[in-house]
Amino acid sequence: MRSPFAAAAALLASLSFAPPLAAQRIPTGTPQLSPAEPQDATPLRSAPISAVRYEVTADRAALGEHRLHVVTTFGVSGTAPVALSLPDWTPGAYEIVNFARTVSGFAAVQGSDSLDWDKADYDTWRVTPKRAGEVSVAFDVTADTLDNGMSWTRPDFALFNGTNVFLYPEGRSTDFPATVTIRTEPDFLIATGMTRAAASRTFSAGNYHELVDMPFFVGRFDLDSAVVSGKTMRFATYPVGSFSGPARATAWEQIKRSVPPEVLVFGTVPWDSYTVMWITDSVGGGMSGLEHSNSHVDVSVPAGIGSQFQPRLFAHEIFHAWNVKRLRPADLVPYRYDRAQPTPWLWMSEGVTDYYADLALVRGGVVDARGFYDMVSENMAQIADAPAFAVEDASLNAWIKVRDGTDALYYPKGSLAGLALDIMIRDASDDRSSLDHVMRDLYRATYEQGRGFTADDWWGAIRRASNGRSYDDFARRYIDGREPYPWAELLKVVGLRMQPDSVPRMGIALQVEPAGGVKVTQVVPNGAAATAGMQANDVVVAVDGRPSLEVFFGGGFRTMYGEKPAGTLIPVSVKRGDQTLTLQVPLRFGAAAAKVVEDPAAPPRAIRLRDGLLRGTTDR
Numbered sequence: 271m272r273s274p275f276a277a278a279a280a281l282l283a284s285l286s287f288a289p290p291l292a293a294q295r296i297p298t299g300t301p302q303l304s305p306a307e308p309q310d311a312t313p314l315r316s317a318p319i320s321a322v323r324y325e326v327t328a329d330r331a332a333l334g335e336h337r338l339h340v341v342t343t344f345g346v347s348g349t350a351p352v353a354l355s356l357p358d359w360t361p362g363a364y365e366i367v368n369f370a371r372t373v374s375g376f377a378a379v380q381g382s383d384s385l386d387w388d389k390a391d392y393d394t395w396r397v398t399p400k401r402a403g404e405v406s407v408a409f410d411v412t413a414d415t416l417d418n419g420m421s422w423t424r425p426d427f428a429l430f431n432g433t434n435v436f437l438y439p440e441g442r443s444t445d446f447p448a449t450v451t452i453r454t455e456p457d458f459l460i461a462t463g464m465t466r467a468a469a470s471r472t473f474s475a476g477n478y479h480e481l482v483d484m485p486f487f488v489g490r491f492d493l494d495s496a497v498v499s500g501k502t503m504r505f506a507t508y509p510v511g512s513f514s515g516p517a518r519a520t521a522w523e524q525i526k527r528s529v530p531p532e533v534l535v536f537g538t539v540p541w542d543s544y545t546v547m548w549i550t551d552s553v554g555g556g557m558s559g560l561e562h563s564n565s566h567v568d569v570s571v572p573a574g575i576g577s578q579f580q581p582r583l584f585a586h587e588i589f590h591a592w593n594v595k596r597l598r599p600a601d602l603v604p605y606r607y608d609r610a611q612p613t614p615w616l617w618m619s620e621g622v623t624d625y626y627a628d629l630a631l632v633r634g635g636v637v638d639a640r641g642f643y644d645m646v647s648e649n650m651a652q653i654a655d656a657p658a659f660a661v662e663d664a665s666l667n668a669w670i671k672v673r674d675g676t677d678a679l680y681y682p683k684g685s686l687a688g689l690a691l692d693i694m695i696r697d698a699s700d701d702r703s704s705l706d707h708v709m710r711d712l713y714r715a716t717y718e719q720g721r722g723f724t725a726d727d728w729w730g731a732i733r734r735a736s737n738g739r740s741y742d743d744f745a746r747r748y749i750d751g752r753e754p755y756p757w758a759e760l761l762k763v764v765g766l767r768m769q770p771d772s773v774p775r776m777g778i779a780l781q782v783e784p785a786g787g788v789k790v791t792q793v794v795p796n797g798a799a800a801t802a803g804m805q806a807n808d809v810v811v812a813v814d815g816r817p818s819l820e821v822f823f824g825g826g827f828r829t830m831y832g833e834k835p836a837g838t839l840i841p842v843s844v845k846r847g848d849q850t851l852t853l854q855v856p857l858r859f860g861a862a863a864a865k866v867v868e869d870p871a872a873p874p875r876a877i878r879l880r881d882g883l884l885r886g887t888t889d890r
């Protein structure tokens with residue numbers, strides 16, 4: 271998914287209070303209507319098209335009007351209607367957006383003749399050719415939304431995703447090659463994962479899935495490259511100069527350290543070159559990334575640069591190049607662009623990706639073991655305040671963004687499921703096998719055989735790695751079920767234990783403000799913030815002089831105040847309407863949470879298993 275570390279989620283986890291759940295009323299005695307037999311409409315099927323090429327104009331004139339001009343040219347063999355659709359969503363961003371909404375000025379021509387067209391459905395245009403030959407279809411796309419999966423322009427820059435601009439023939443194979451030519455200013459750069467073609471500023475894709483999986487940066491931005499794990503890695507950042515100097519050097523260091531441990535899991539680098547595409551802008555409101563096969567797009571507020579979150583975001587999105595872009599649940603193979611594609615497996619595709627991102631950081635030396643345990647503890651804290659939920663259910667819910675307090679929690683809980691399984695596999699195999707082996711086996715047995723994985727593939731691979739141990743009970747209780755994970759028992763196996771930990775609490779719920787800062791959405795009555803006079807709709811600008819976003823990202827608040835005595839006054843700058851106030855919030859601690867620590871009395875076997883997990887090794 272594209273918002274693995276949405277700021278709001280992090281903030282709520284560290285600071286929110288859980289509102290009492292409204293009792294759910296289940297209607298009883300509702301008369302049951304017998305459903306009518308579904309009537310399948312005749313599926314829409316386009317006449318075949320050939321030699322497809324796209325031209326996208328992103329020059330200063332277009333960018334100045336927040337639009338891209340798109341021309342699609344293709345061959346037809348007769349006068350049968352051609353039905354051309356735009357996707358309803360971008361894979362990885364599991365929500366229906368309907369990109370056809372952004373289209374205006376649609377026109378179709380054949381030579382000097384304009385062609386008749388109408389809408390066949392809300393995302394499909396039906397064009398009637400006059401004869402065999404070449405047809406061109408043109409439209410403008412409004413590109414004014416800063417979102418990893420959408421299109422956005424500035425006077426000197428454009429981000430666009432293929433799902434937003436590239437038409438496909440409805441009801442036909444997506445297995446057609448295409449070229450893309452970018453019309454832009456001579457001094458503008460282009461960055462994309464697409465393959466360069468012979469013609470100037472032209473790129474090629476082998477099929478439609480590849481085409482729409484390779485977003486573009488066009489304009490003025492910083493671009494450099496390095497060799498990482500034997501392949502070229504590029505770093506494209508907008509605006510120019512926004513991610514430079516020591517901050518850029520640190521980012522490169524994080525990437526160079528965390529990618530090799532990820533490569534070791536699968537034993538193969540799946541890209542020829544990989545492009546990290548980063549946009550810094552306060553309009554984005556937080557930090558998020560969207561994965562692709564050989565690139566990813568990050569959108570971050572300025573405070574995200576250098577944050578604790580930054581290396582986790584890189585490691586997460588890059589790990590997706592294996593896990594979800596290639597190794598993928600069968601429910602998502604192939605991607606369907608005209609409908610939602612729910613799956614109960616996002617806890618694996620996203621949560622286990624989170625687990626491996628954190629492992630890559632400790633295995634690559636970006637963080638030490640304590641830093642890894644803190645990330646595990648943070649995942650535990652994120653789900654501690656939520657109502658009990660099953661990771662499979664939370665995965666299915668991704669498309670509808672549920673409001674019961676469990677939205678997107680398949681990330682932290684899925685990560686913890688990965689840790690639990692890794693521990694159990696190492697235990698059952700006496701550290702001869704690990705979740706790493708499962709990931710690699712599954713990659714070879716499913717992705718490399720041209721298919722998605724099923725429940726049998728996943729649990730079968732885990733069982734084989736565990737000397738035949740059954741996971742039926744685990745799956746029933748902890749994946750499909752809502753039981754809390756048995757951490758005391760699991761952590762003991764790897765020489766870790768839970769230690770009570772008090773968490774500083776302000777007693778507010780927050781959301782990130784698009785214009786910067788974080789807005790208070792709720793104030794707990796009689797909580798610390800309430801006693802200092804904080805009100806709902808105040809915008810927190812700074813905490814003890816540090817930008818609020820920085821403070822609230824990645825447990826910063828806890829780092830600053832976790833060790834201070836209760837009652838310490840915290841100066842909090844807030845904006846209330848036109849006023850800027852400094853409130854003195856007394857430090858209070860919430861109900862005891864727990865953090866993961868090493869057990870000094872751990873036996874040698876537990877230490878051996880723990881070392882294997884932290885280093886990515888097994889005893890073979």
Ligand SMILES: [Zn+2]
Pocket residue numbers: 271272273274561586587590619620623
């Ligand atoms: Zn993700």
